[in-house]
Amino acid sequence: MLTIEKLSAGYGRADVIHNLDMKVHQGQLVCLIGGNGAGKTTTLRTISGMLRPSGGRVLLDGHDLRGLPSHRVSALGLAHVPEGRKLFGSLSVMDNLRLGAFARKDRVRGALSFDLDFVLEVFPLLRERRSQQAGTLSGGEQQMLAIARALMARPQVMVLDEPSLGLAPKLIAEVYAIIARLRAEGRTMVIVEQFANLALAVADHAYVMANGCIVREGPARQLRDDESVRNAYLGGHPLELA
Amino acid sequence: MLDVLPQVLVSGITLGTIYGLIAFGYQLTYVTSRTVNFGQGEALAVGALVGLSLTPMLGYWAMLPVVIVFGGLYGLVVERIAVRPTLDSPSEGWILATIAFGIVAKNVSENIWGKEDLPFPSPLPPLPIEIGGAFVMPTELLIVGGALLLMVAIELFNRFTLLGRAFAATADEREAAGLVGIDTEKVISGSFALSCATAACAGVLVAPVTLTGPGMGLVLALKGFSAAILGGLTSGLGAVVGGLLIGIAEALTAFYISTGYKEVPGLLILLAALTLKPEGLFGRVLAKKV
Ligand SMILES: Nc1ncnc2c1ncn2[C@@H]1O[C@H](COP(=O)(O)OP(=O)(O)OP(=O)(O)O)[C@@H](O)[C@H]1O
Numbered sequence: 001m002l003t004i005e006k007l008s009a010g011y012g013r014a015d016v017i018h019n020l021d022m023k024v025h026q027g028q029l030v031c032l033i034g035g036n037g038a039g040k041t042t043t044l045r046t047i048s049g050m051l052r053p054s055g056g057r058v059l060l061d062g063h064d065l066r067g068l069p070s071h072r073v074s075a076l077g078l079a080h081v082p083e084g085r086k087l088f089g090s091l092s093v094m095d096n097l098r099l100g101a102f103a104r105k106d107r108v109r110g111a112l113s114f115d116l117d118f119v120l121e122v123f124p125l126l127r128e129r130r131s132q133q134a135g136t137l138s139g140g141e142q143q144m145l146a147i148a149r150a151l152m153a154r155p156q157v158m159v160l161d162e163p164s165l166g167l168a169p170k171l172i173a174e175v176y177a178i179i180a181r182l183r184a185e186g187r188t189m190v191i192v193e194q195f196a197n198l199a200l201a202v203a204d205h206a207y208v209m210a211n212g213c214i215v216r217e218g219p220a221r222q223l224r225d226d227e228s229v230r231n232a233y234l235g236g237h238p239l240e241l242a
Numbered sequence: 243m244l245d246v247l248p249q250v251l252v253s254g255i256t257l258g259t260i261y262g263l264i265a266f267g268y269q270l271t272y273v274t275s276r277t278v279n280f281g282q283g284e285a286l287a288v289g290a291l292v293g294l295s296l297t298p299m300l301g302y303w304a305m306l307p308v309v310i311v312f313g314g315l316y317g318l319v320v321e322r323i324a325v326r327p328t329l330d331s332p333s334e335g336w337i338l339a340t341i342a343f344g345i346v347a348k349n350v351s352e353n354i355w356g357k358e359d360l361p362f363p364s365p366l367p368p369l370p371i372e373i374g375g376a377f378v379m380p381t382e383l384l385i386v387g388g389a390l391l392l393m394v395a396i397e398l399f400n401r402f403t404l405l406g407r408a409f410a411a412t413a414d415e416r417e418a419a420g421l422v423g424i425d426t427e428k429v430i431s432g433s434f435a436l437s438c439a440t441a442a443c444a445g446v447l448v449a450p451v452t453l454t455g456p457g458m459g460l461v462l463a464l465k466g467f468s469a470a471i472l473g474g475l476t477s478g479l480g481a482v483v484g485g486l487l488i489g490i491a492e493a494l495t496a497f498y499i500s501t502g503y504k505e506v507p508g509l510l511i512l513l514a515a516l517t518l519k520p521e522g523l524f525g526r527v528l529a530k531k532v
């Protein structure tokens with residue numbers, strides 16, 4: 001579904017990520033883990049067209065995404081939930097959701113309201129707050145809305161950048177319960193996470209990143225039980241959820 | 243003996259609405275791109291001159307929408323030539339580039355229409371109507387009504403259409419707008435089109451009470467800019483209130499003190515407001531251009 005071949009990219013002259021190879025199959029949840037500054041966000045930004053690759057390419061369902069700006073990538077079926085949510089803060093919750101579906105070609109009434117009903121069922125909190133300004137939501141609500149906005153695009157692949165960022169453990173558990181539910185529905189997802197144990201617990205397959213390179217990969221179950229992964233690359237800071 | 247205060251207010255409100263319409267135009271592009279066209283005065287003058295030439299052919303009322311469309315096209319060109327090349331770089335080159343574009347537009351229009359100011363015939367009879375103790379010229383009503391109508395139309399588009407919401411989304415969070423599929427470059431072009439359309443429309447509206455010429459927009463654009471800063475460059479309502487405050491202060495000073503000092507109170511209000519509320523009366527703080 002999503003294939004990344006020899007991908008390199010950076011800001012300015014020096015590359016920050018080097019020669020990445022990754023594969024995400026239909027219905028799979030793949031996680032990309034690594035410490036601060038490893039290049040995880042840069043990888044996702046390059047996949048979704050916010051950054052131009054300096055080498056290599058990204059294929060989405062056979063389409064070469066090379067050089068496409070993010071609005072075109074989005075129209076091809078990739079939804080990116082960015083680091084720090086990046087909601088439309090002055091707009092209402094409903095407007096954020098409607099705009100999530102902006103790129104859709106099937107914008108007939110029925111299809112949109114079907115997805116709207118679906119996300120409001122997954123995130124019942126948003127229903128109560130639908131006319132509230134997105135910028136005034138709590139951190140947990142904002143993360144829910146960011147995911148809901150991406151779901152409104154009915155994407156083929158959804159990529160999430162640190163959905164746990166800045167949330168209390170109880171909310172992180174809620175967000176991950178929702179991610180597990182979406183996975184069970186057969187959605188294709190890529191999750192970037194600093195808290196490796198969280199992501200490894202829900203993922204099918206995992207890539208470990210350090211200094212801009214993929215240093216390990218394998219089935220999530222296998223990496224989860226591997227002490228050396230945690231010690232060598234993840235700075236040994238697992239998050240314990242109650 | 244007639245009480246003159248209502249009369250003075252009428253002329254202040256008329257001028258103020260024009261300042262407000264110009265300020266509204268600055269606000270439109272500022273929110274989407276954190277840039278403005280510093281050649282708005284020339285866009286206004288070119289709009290008025292095109293309107294002057296079209297009126298004998300089309301008649302006044304049919305000329306109005308044509309001038310608005312012309313202003314929109316003018317804005318697309320300004321954005322493409324003077325703004326877009328500098329948007330993705332950290333430089334503030336758009337400042338100089340939009341000023342230069344305005345100078346070129348002024349020179350071209352001097353070649354076409356000459357340097358002299360021309361009279362612009364009003365479509366309405368010069369028969370004053372009495373409203374609340376003041377005599378109002380139909381032309382003044384047309385200015386205020388036309389400006390308000392255009393601004394309300396743009397606000398409705400912004401608030402109630404998906405495309406309008408896409409403009410607001412680009413203003414809030416440009417990168418995320420791209421991620422949901424909004425072509426933010428097109429949105430920014432579109433905002434320049436709307437902005438110059440409002441300037442061109444301001445030009446034809448105000449032309450019958452000023453005179454029409456390539457230099458007519460300079461002072462108006464400066465006052466409009468003050469109004470935009472005063473109201474906050476991020477709010478349409480702020481633009482209108484800012485314009486009215488400056489217009490009314492100017493009319494009061496011109497009448498009760500001296501025409502020579504009419505610019506002073508507007509400036510004082512602006513300085514005072516910026517000291518007390520730097521983001522403007524109705525403004526909010528936006529992230530810097532990225
Ligand atoms: N806009 C930028 N301009 C220049 N360098 C950047 C920029 N963003 C990130 N970098 C650099 O690129 C490297 C990788 O950053 P990136 O944000 O991809 O890491 P990350 O793995 O997502 O880290 P974190 O877990 O802290 O979010 C870092 O060294 C960072 O300093």
Ligand SMILES: [Mg+2]
Pocket residue numbers: 040041042083161162
């Ligand atoms: Mg990151």
